[in-house]
Amino acid sequence: MATDNCLFCNIASGQDAATKLEIETDEFVIFRDIKPASTHHYLAVPKQHYASLKSLNKSHDGLVTRMEEGLKRFLEDKGISETDALFGFHLPPFITVGHLHMHAIAPRSEMGFFARMMFRPSAWFKTTNDAHLYLRSKEE
Ligand SMILES: [Zn+2]
Numbered sequence: 001m002a003t004d005n006c007l008f009c010n011i012a013s014g015q016d017a018a019t020k021l022e023i024e025t026d027e028f029v030i031f032r033d034i035k036p037a038s039t040h041h042y043l044a045v046p047k048q049h050y051a052s053l054k055s056l057n058k059s060h061d062g063l064v065t066r067m068e069e070g071l072k073r074f075l076e077d078k079g080i081s082e083t084d085a086l087f088g089f090h091l092p093p094f095i096t097v098g099h100l101h102m103h104a105i106a107p108r109s110e111m112g113f114f115a116r117m118m119f120r121p122s123a124w125f126k127t128t129n130d131a132h133l134y135l136r137s138k139e140e
């Protein structure tokens with residue numbers, strides 16, 4: 001299940017002492033992005049190693065929903081508004097760690113120029129809504 005030398009596998013299994021897990025469920029963990037693109041920037045990372053959204057199919061639609069709900073509930077508990085938040089995934093080759101991770105960034109309106117480029121819904125960044133459409137269009 002875990003892949004050697006994968007940073008996010010280490011973090012998701014609680015083996016990275018430098019990373020504080022904010023939330024842990026059976027399926028995924030939530031922790032702060034080390035390079036925040038706005039005031040609040042968190043990642044939801046599945047415990048199972050998937051290289052990217054491209055490794056997933058229709059059967060993972062529920063996992064993506066639960067990661068998104070987990071992030072939204074977490075933001076809500078911290079009093080962070082999700083009306084001005086951005087949720088989504090990078091696609092290869094624009095990925096810094098080759099282990100699936102969902103970004104949650106808020107407020108979206110305070111993102112800097114380069115962050116906006118990096119997280120602009122596009123060929124290299126899919127919002128969770130686009131991710132669902134993409135997965136539902138794939139075979140199991
Ligand atoms: Zn991994």
Ligand SMILES: [Zn+2]
Nearest residue numbers: 089090095096
């Ligand atoms: Zn990313």
